[in-house]
Amino acid sequence: MKTTLSINGSGHDLDLDPRVTLLDALRQHLGLTGSKKGCDHGQCGACTVLVDGRRVNACLTLAVMCEGREVTTIEGLGAPGALSSMQKAFVEHDGYQCGYCTPGQICSATAMLEEAKQGWPSYVSDDLESRPALTREEISERMSGNLCRCAAYPNIVDAIEDVAGSER
Amino acid sequence: MKSFDYLRAGSTGEATGAGGAATRFIAGGTNLLDLMKLEVMTPDKLVDINRLDLKAIEETEDGGLRVGALVTNSDLAADPRVRRDYAVLSRALLSGATGQLRNMATTGGNLLQRTRCSYFYDTAMPCNKREPGSGCQAIGGYNRIHAILGASDSCIATHPSDMAVAMRALGARVEIEGTDGTRRTQDLGDFYRLPSDTPQVENALGEAELITAVILPAPVTSRQAYRKVRDRASYAFALVSVAAVVAVEEGKIARADLAFGGVAHAPWRNEAVEAILVGEAPSDALFDRAADTLLEKAKGQGSNDFKIPLLRRTLKATLRELTAEAAR
Amino acid sequence: MSETIIRKMQMDEPDERRVLDLTSQGLIGRPVTRPDGPAKVAGTASYAGEILPEGTAFGVLVRATIAKGKVASLDEASATAMPGVLGVFTGERFLRNPAQGGADAAPVQGASEVAYFGQPIGLVVGETYEDARHAAYTMGVTYEPADDASVDLDTAKSERPDAKQLDQGDLDAAMAGAAHGVDVTYTTTPDSSAPMEPHASVASWDEEGVLTLRGSYQMLRHNRIELADALGIETEKVRILAPFVGGGFGSKLGIAPEAVAASIAAKALKRPVVVAMTRQHVFEGTIRRSETSQRMRLCTDADGRLTGFGHDSKVSNLPGESFSEPLAMTTHFLYRGENRRIGHEIRRVNRTCAGSVRAPGEAPGMLATECAMDELAEVCGLDPIELRKRNIPDQQPENGTPYGTRLLAECLEEGAHRFGWADRKAPGERREGEWLIGMGVASAARTNMTAPASARVTLRADGTALVETDMTDIGTGTYAILTQIAGEMLGLPADRVEVTLGDTDFPPGSGSGGSWGASSTGAAVMLACEAVREQVCLRMGVEPSALTMRDGEAMAGNTRRTLEEVVGDEPVAATGDFEPGSTTEQRVMASYGAHFAEVAVNQTTGEVRVRRMLGVFSAGRILNERTARSQCIGGMIWGIGEALTEDLVHDPRDGHVVNRDLAEYHVPVNLDAPPIEIAFLEELEDWGSPIQSKGIGELGICGSGAAIGNAIYNACGVRIRDFPATPDKVLAGIISEEEAGRLSSGQEK
Incomplete structure (x- = not known):
């Protein structure tokens, strides 16, 4: 099935089996292996990418469903010589160990800060109606869709706090 | 696939x-x-129905909300009217899944979630829901996440949704479009089916019928809570959950709309429980009587026996919390 | 290039030169950021299964759906008739069990026999992943089930190997005559390593019959031998590449079925084949940690000095597997007690193969010993820290061997001070609404091990150094610490050292396992650098003792030359070879520490949340404060999983893994992890490695779960002896305490 995907600002014309997920399209058909496959069932968050600016699990989206949407992957956030502030903060705070969940964590964290800016509450927000303060607990709850088996969680929270603080 | x-x-x-x-x-x-x-x-x-125009949250004539079937869980939870008037729903949504999944999952889809029963998920296992007549391997197996209420000899699965539990407490109705283009609405309580001997039939949706919206009645003066008990601090399905919309007037309980998750094939509501509470002054003894009625026919399957005392305690604590100011 | 020089060291005596203290670059111990960091955060670091050569076909494994028996038929014909399917592969070389760590030989092979539910029995290869997956998941298989499958632990045949039993003095008499004692049994459930990167292999063969396998493995020198043996080819015909490994935690110590399956299919199809295990396959077909049952019998005199220590354990594994969870690893040396009994029973079951998962032995073993010590402290009327301090032995209590460096008491004391241990109250006394708050402590100990390791270091014409070894970095920080060691030794800033790992064409490193990577491969790099330094001296005509190397310059007396000048157009290369030796018998060596945890227990629901943790550790020289800290934090959070959430469930009827996904196997999430403080106490261990370090990768998990279990008791008076402490178990205890009148309902205000 012919599909055009817009990824990191450029268009890609693909002919895909409708069964191909966005994640497999990125990894196997476009060579964008920064998005990782940890479970393929939306249970680990390693495949997190942004679709129209929102974080989603690329493993639970069919590529053909993404036509006309803007997909941003870790490769679109920054490159080794030109890292985004979130990517730099992860290096500085050792917010990873093996690195496999890391692109998903960073995509997730980047979008999560936008959600918080829009005033979205979380399950741990005391008050649903006021603007939530991005405490460590709030960051942890909002990042709980990204498993890290190396368990760099406290360092991940440090990195995100750092970026959130400097953007404030 | x-x-x-x-x-x-x-x-x-x-x-x-x-x-x-x-x-x-x-x-x-x-x-x-x-x-x-x-x-x-x-x-x-x-x-693929994602391009359909079902993404609006609109106020209804009677002051309620009409939530389009394609409204994402994130958008619904963050909607200022939901946060203000239907806090139980916002909380329930936020307690479910993860930020990523809530950005994808829709209102209609959430209602239609299938059970998380491990035996349903594994095609090597018999399962009456997946393959009618093949048997239920959860019975006699590992059934810690399974039902204590309304189960049958065919199926002891639970419905995994948090959102639907809150909607059940709020008295939500489901709007369905049939193949002839007409739309009907149905109380969420009537929408879901208990397993009986046809656990493959989970709801009243006919073949090719489409959920187009969920309609919430006008908000009521109340205190609301969604309490979810789970195995890890976040990102786990409910062991049990309680959605409560409670009002106390002049020291008496005036409203106690309660629904329960993690305990049955569908979000569970028992009006007899509410009848015990309404009109009475809140007390531990009263809450116990309500819990007695709720759990009258509760049956454990072995690994999930703990849900019976857990549900009692969680219900009581939720009622205590929501009636606390009045009791003082 | 001049001939490579080889510098060997076998650790038969302590190395008291402390070479890393004599150099002056100032890199060692510093919290330098990982050189591999930018690639990891940008998504350009390539893991197994990500670099697919042109024409790669996709393979998906077929699982057995009986516990034991024979595969009567695989319906290959209908599978290959499906669109895009290229072939179905199975056979006598197909792995039945994953390999144990360091096996150096093929594990049990032969896919026609089934030994556990979920065992891989075939591979479907397709033009696309989608085609292969559908065919593999719907493949028709018929079986001849055996009628003697053993899936029930209680009725399974068991073995008690003589070498794993110890009986010293008279424990029964000591227990009977003791002033204080406890006799309690702890149980723990099976766990899965669940690394974030599922096991994956890309196999391709060249015209000379050389197999290149891009895999996700921890110990390539061994994995290469295992793979070659499994395929029946010479070791030299196998090259394994694993520059990045997405976590291992034991599950990638030995080769797993996907590596052999991919290799067999690639050879037959004459094209590269990638096999990435699904998450479900990882749970069922790679190694698990055994469940355990541990009877602890501890007794003391009136002063709380241990007179007896008994640790009888039961574990399980597949019939014929040599590995059994070594639960008494630390029991042998951690505490006193002249009357000792260590029993070990292995039950043979048809369940997923058991093997090494992070800190095999200590992780579940110390959960039992350190909780039992807490129980003992209570019956002795002693503070749990005081009980531990009173029972630190002067010499190994079974054979009298002296100890290496050991700051256990200091860690406990420092931790008590930092954590505010003095504020701990009696069970049930600290309440915040529905939450009961408690504190717990546990010792940490992990036997120090080293392994043979080689590394080559080349000082290049541009004044940079290249380090080459097949050592892996599974997240441990190998890239960082080898960069630091080479930079320190050769006087180079970190950005002038290039470390290349994970290629069996390079000298064989120790591999990543048993917390030995840094001390072993780090030693090899240090030795290679020593030889390089001597060559620099020769070229400069100076004495080694006079040489200083710093910031890319070599200095001696009045001579100062840049490394570019020294090297000229003739790079200097040397290989370091490190071998463990008899020092492991001369000294009892281990890393130590103290864990502190504060938990909140919800009295209504039995939910437990960890509020804060502290780990104070001593592990010899800390090579990189940042990565060492991360290792400890990670290990401590594994302790949260072990204590509270992780439970790999086998169906009691057929042994199949029920919760074979990450939705129902509960790895801790971000919100489960509290703020964690880490402190290191300085020490240098000369007997283990010439770089004075000890293992740190597993220390964090050793005892941390017990600190949580003990904190639960301190919070609410419920003693959990069956881990993990899920809400159902804690709630059952709370209800008992309430009914016995020992715990108020908290509602009477």
Whole structure:
């Protein structure tokens, strides 16, 4: 099935089996292996990418469903010589160990800060109606869709706090 | 995942027109693709309904809200009217899944989530829900996450949704469009089915019918809570959950709309429990009587026996919390 | 290039030169950021299964759906008739069990026999992943089930190997005559390593019959031998590449079925084949940690000095597997007690193969010993820290061997001070609404091990150094610490050292396992650098003792030359070879520490949340404060999983893994992890490695779960002896305490 995907600002014309997920399209058909496959069932968050600016699990989206949407992957956030502030903060705070969940964590964290800016509450927000303060607990709850088996969680929270603080 | 034809619907009529026994609508896809990868669900055709105009949250004439079927869980939870007037729903949504999944999952899709029963998920296991007549392997197996209320000899699965539990407490109605283009609404309580001897039939949705909206009645003066007990601090399905919309007037309970998750094949509501509470002054003894009625026919399956005392305690604590100021 | 020089060291005596203290670059111990960091955060670091050569076909494994028996038929014909399917592969070389760590030989092979539910029995290869997956998941298989499958632990045949039993003095008499004692049994459930990167292999063969396998493995020198043996080819015909490994935690110590399956299919199809295990396959078909049952019998005199220590354990594994969870690893040396009994029973079951998962032995073993010590402290009327301090032995209590460096008491004391241990109250006394708050402590100990390791270091014409070894970095920080060691030794800033790992064409490193990577491969790099330094001296005509290397310059007396000048157009290369030796018998060596945890227990629901943790550790020289800290934090959070959430469930009827996904196997999430403080106490261990370090990768998990279990008791008076402490178990205890009148309902205000 012919599909055009817009990824990191450029268009890609693909002919895909409708069964191909966005994640497999990125990894196997476009060579964008920064998005990782940890479970393929939306249970680990390693495949997190942004679709129209929102974080989603690329493993639970069919590529053909993404036509006309803007997909941003870790490769679109920054490159080794030109890292985004979130990517730099992860290096500085050792917010990873093996690195496999890391692109998903960073995509997730980047979008999560936008959600918080829009005033979205979380399950741990005391008050649903006021603007939530991005405490460590709030960051942890909002990042709980990204498993890290190396368990760099406290360092991940440090990195995100750092970026959130400097953007404030 | 079996091969399928993919069709993008431009209108609800086009969607229902393409429907049928072997067709599934796909919106968020978070549960459908999960199950299709494992060959638990094997549709011949997927109809992508994401382009349909069902994304609005609108006020109804009677002061309630009409939530389009394609409103994402994130958008619904963050909507200022929901946060203000239907806090139980916002909390329930935020307690479910993860930020990523809530950005994908839709209101209609969430209602139609399949059970998380491990035996349903594994095609090597008999399962009456997946393969009617094959048997239930959860009975006599590892059934820690299974039902204590309303189960049958055919199936002891639970419904995994948090959102639907809150909606059940709020008295929500489901709006359904039939193949002839007409829309009807149905109380959420009537929408779901208990397993009986046909656990494969989970709701009242006919073949090719499409959920177009959920309608919330006008808000009521109340205190609301969604309390979810789970195995880890976040990102786990409910062991038990309680959705409560409670009002106390002049020291007496004036309203106690209660629904329960993690305990049955559908969000559970028992009006006899509410009748015990309404009109009475809140007390531990009263809450115990309510819990007695709720749990009168509760039956554990072995690994899930703990849910019986857990549900009692969680219900009581929730009632205590919501009636606390009045009791003082 | 001049001939490579080889510098060998076998650790038969302590190395008291402390070479890393004599150099002056100032890199060692510093919290330098990982050189591999930018690639990891940008998504350009390539893991197994990500670099697919042109024409790669996709393979998906087929699982057995009986516990034991024979595969009567695989319906290959109908599978290959499906669109895009290229072939079905199985056979006598197909792995039945995954390999144990360091096996150096093929594990049990032969896919026609089934030994556990979920065992891989075939591979379907397709043009696309989608085609292969559908065919593999719907493949028709018929079986001849055996009628003697053993899936029930209670009725399984068991073995008690003589070498794993110890009986010293008279424990029964000591227990009977003791002033204080406890006799309690702890149980723990099976766990899965669940690394974030599922096992994956890309196999391709060249015209000379050389197999290149891009895999996700921890110990390539061994994995290469295992793979070659499994395929029946010479070791030299196998090259394994694993520059990045997405976590291992034991599950990638030995080769797993996907590596052999991919290799067999690639050879037959004459094209590259990638096999990435699904998450479900990882749970069922790679190694698990055994469940355990541990009877602890501890007794003391009136002063709380241990007179007896008994640790009788039961574990399980597949019939014929040599590995059994060594639960008494630390029991042998951690505490006193002249009357000792260590029993070990292995039950043979048809369940997923058991093997090494992070800190095999200590992780579940110390959960039992350190909780039992807490129980003992209570019956002795002693503070749990005081009980531990009173029972630190002067010499190994079974054979009298002296100890290496050991700051256990200091860690406990420092931790008590930092954590505010003095504020701990009696069970049930600290309440915040529905939450009961408690504190717990546990010792940490992990036997120090080293392994043979080689590394080559080349000083290049541009004044940079290249380090080459097949050592892996599974997240441990190998890239960082080898960069630091080479930079320190050769006087180079970190950005002038290039470390290349994970290629069996390079000298064989120790591999990553048993917390030995840094001390072993780090020693090899240090030795290679020593030889390089001597060559620099020769070229400069100076004495080694006079040489200083710093910031890319070599200095001696009045001579100062840049490394570019020294090297000229003739790079200097040397290989370091490190071998463990008899020092492991001369000294009892281990890393130590103290864990502190504060938990909140919800009295209504039995939910437990960890509020804060502290780990104070001593592990010899800390090579990189940042990565060492991360290792400890990670290990401590594994302790949260072990204590509270992780439970790999086998169906009691057929042994199949029920919760074979990450939705129902509960790895801790971000919100489960509290703020964690880490402190290191300085020490240098000369007997283990010439770089004075000890193992740190597993220390964090050793005892942390017990600190949580003990904190639960301190919070609410419920003693959990069956881990993990899920809400159902804690709630059952709370209800008992309430009914016995020992815990108030908290509602009477």
